Amino acid sequence: MDEQTAQALKAFTTRYCDAWHEKNDSWPLSEELYGVPSPCVISSTGEAVYWQPQPFEGEANVNAVERAFDIVIQPAIHSFYTTQFAGDMHAQFANETLTLLQTWSVDDFRRVQENLIGHLVTQKRLKLSPTLFIATLENELEVISVCNLSGEVCKETLGTRNRSVLAPSLAEFLTQLKPLL
Template sequence: MDNEVRLALAAFTDRYCEAWRKKAGTGPQSEALYGVPSPCIITTRGETVEWQPQPFSSFATLEAVERALDIRLQPSAHAFYASQLAGDMPARFSDLSLTLLQAWSEDDFQRVQENLIGHLVMQKRLKLSPTLFLATLEDEMEVISLCNLTGEVVRERVGTKQKSVLSPDLAAFLQALEPDV
């Protein structure tokens, strides 16, 4: 399953980059990432960076998250977070607009792990089932997450038991995403 996730993420990222090339004649661009170091940066124009995804230069996993919480994470979570460095990517899943989260650099990957630990600790305190966020929505109190118990992709209201299943697994979710550039 984790290889399916890596392939599905790479395929979506390719679709995203191609949509940018068709729209703007360049790779993806971001003002928000201007001035933030990353091996993904191709060029800087004004206060905008053009980027392309890059593989991790070292073997990366979410083992630090697992150790911190004494939990085993879904293999698909490792595949999603540790297979590439890239900018966050706006996308659509059916009629839902979202921003797929990615690590921008290896330093950013450390921050992502810290945020995942914080998210999981909050869920444990509230006696909620463990999830790992994958994407943000316009309503900042809602996120798209991977359920660590079932492997399903869910839309959840942060800090509550409100969840709805969007996809039976992460690979299927990524395959259904459409770039929103």
């Protein structure tokens, strides 16, 4: 496990939850995750759930993705997706407004791995170097991802070679994130 990435993710999650507490006097609330089982759920309203991060349960790696492509995935990606269960969190990085993706449960973790595999299949078919997404942007054709060759965090336009480096590492990227509520 990449300990720097795990620590940076936990630190950002704490900043996010603290900002939410300060603004709303509660744990984060999500309408999108209402009715979806998770160890993170504290309570529900009629249409939303309050959640708090929980330790990841299960095998702490994305080996299913590695096996599917017979490649080695950057250690930071293993840590990013297996440090905790949490809801997706809105954030700001420089001029980018994003939604940091998280796994919500063991079932969601399986789904995320399947989506990562699908992303890599498309990249291979288009002869693009492999990236693994970690966040979405308002423009659905763009994502924030980690380059599997360099470990750099990039903004990329899906299905193209358009990529711009945002940070030299996932830990550095997470350290610079600011919570958006």
